[in-house]
Amino acid sequence: MAGKARTKPRQRQREGGASSRPAGGARRRLPWGWIALGGLLAVGAVVAAAALLTGGGGGGGSAAAEVRVGPGTTPGGTPDFALRTVSWSGGGEFVLSRNLGRPTVLYFVAGWCASCIPETQAWGRIVQEVGDRVNVLVISPDPNETEGRLLRFKQLAGVGDGLLWAIDRGGRLTQALGVVSLDTTIVLDAQGREVYRDGLPTPYSKLRQVLEPLLGGWP
Template identity: 35%
Template sequence: MAVPSFKNLRDAWHRARQRWWVRWGVDLAVAAVLFLAIMAWQTRHLPSAGTLAPDFQLRTLSGEQIRLSELRGKPVVLEFWAPWCTVCKAETSTLSAVRRFVGDRAHVLTVAVDYQNEADVRRFVQEQGVDYPVVLGENALTRSLHIDSFPTTFILSPDGHIEHATVGYTTRLGLLWRLWRAS
């Protein structure tokens, strides 16, 4: 059996590249690999899947106390955000839509962190029309979860274990898919 020459291989590659579906396929594969690599890099220090989320009790803007362990029994979208974060602003509509879609089948809870004062958080909530629970976070909690970028979102299983963690903007479909897998 003859070994194909470099020229033959090059010519075959050029013919294949002229097919639009091959070009698109290669481009999409490269983009997917880059996307997954960036996502893995951003979440490398976050707790891994299967880890029990640390319990915490934090105060809402209305003064109520919410304990994470009291939300067990349903999946939880737990997002950490900062009032100055433009990506967090963009994601408020996503969280609202997910909360409306899942109804009482899951919890959506957000934790405001890295803010100067409570007025900053209240202003963000009012300006963005936030309609989901917001609690005031503490630096110790973000350090324990190794959060250093916003938004950082955890999907928790009904028994309180971390199923998925992501950093940055997440689409409605992405959040719903991750919630469905955690159920």
């Protein structure tokens, strides 16, 4: 009798307290030192993404500002954090506890992540439609990320200036939130409570479905 097929680790997801996992697509696990994982991506996929997204992206300021996590939490139980956006995204400080009262979205990408472009475009569309009723942070946890490469990614996605862009080079926030793959989306309600999480590219229709009840309507 043939041996049993290996079962993939279950991806943690939350949607209103329930766990589910979208079908299809391999996850891009974060490979950096604080996560012991093997086989992040097929070599061909990495090369293809890098070829698409790294052209001319090394400049434009590579130093990422400090990311601070804790010691407190929001009323919803999420660790409080402060991060500074990259210079071309304003260079301002975003502190979660000072931005409650509206939903906050954390979307984890990398400047070379071609599969992250469609959801980035979806978030760009959503921000155009709902404006400042939602905070959307696009965060790269790649320790080798540069502002120039991230800007190249933004330009390829063709999104406007409504998104906030940051680099979590030290992985502090990424670790604190238990993020283990790119394309991870975390949605917090107005009290900072996590109400949705996934680890795969998510279409506009699903993102709107998650956000609409938090906003009390659309737009």
